[in-house]
Amino acid sequence: MSDNSCIFCKIAAGSIPALRVFESPDAIAFLDIAPLAPGHTLLIPRQHFQSILDVPPDVLGRLSGHLPPLARAVMKVSGATGLNVLQNTGESSGQAVFHLHFHLIPRTEEDQLGFRWNAGTYGPGEDKAMQAGLLMALKAQ
Ligand code: AMP
Ligand code: ZN
Secondary structure, three states, X not given: OOOOOOHHHHHHHOOXXXXXXXXXXXXXXXXXXXXXXXXXXXXXXXXXXXXXXXXXXXXXXXXXXXXXXXXXXXXXXXXXXXXXXXXXXXHHXXXXXXXXXXXXXEEOOOOOOOOOOOOOOOOOOHHHHHHHHHHHHHHOO
8 A cells, every 4th residue: 555645655665765774575764864863764664554543553563573673773873872763643743754654863962952851740630530531542442
């Protein structure tokens, strides 16, 4: 399954170029064209899924199985001491390409990427209400 208008489907098909670093029957990985750090790599399934919301669990399982060796290679070659694995889902999260992908972003103590969480807090009872909502939503699936 592929989408004619999808740039990552075109990369998977080889109809537009990318600097590939990994290929398997189900997935490919290639360098991000606009890296947050040298070695910033994208891992995608060959099949077109938009995001974590529509990918079948078995496809996601196979895809994520490629993350450990890829992460080790990206860290080794980039000299990173850490790595962010990031999957954006939806425009509000920053997703720009609507073909499921994992970012592997090399990190060092000195980098200026500024990926730091502005952690919040729950008001009284809000955490329990959230827990109940999530338990119900999961039961309903
Ligand atoms: P996201 O914002 O999570 O959808 O990330 C999309 C990523 O795809 C961005 O980091 C882009 O730099 C990257 N990207 C877009 N087009 C290409 C391309 N032709 N080759 C490699 N990376 C790309
Ligand atoms: Zn696609």
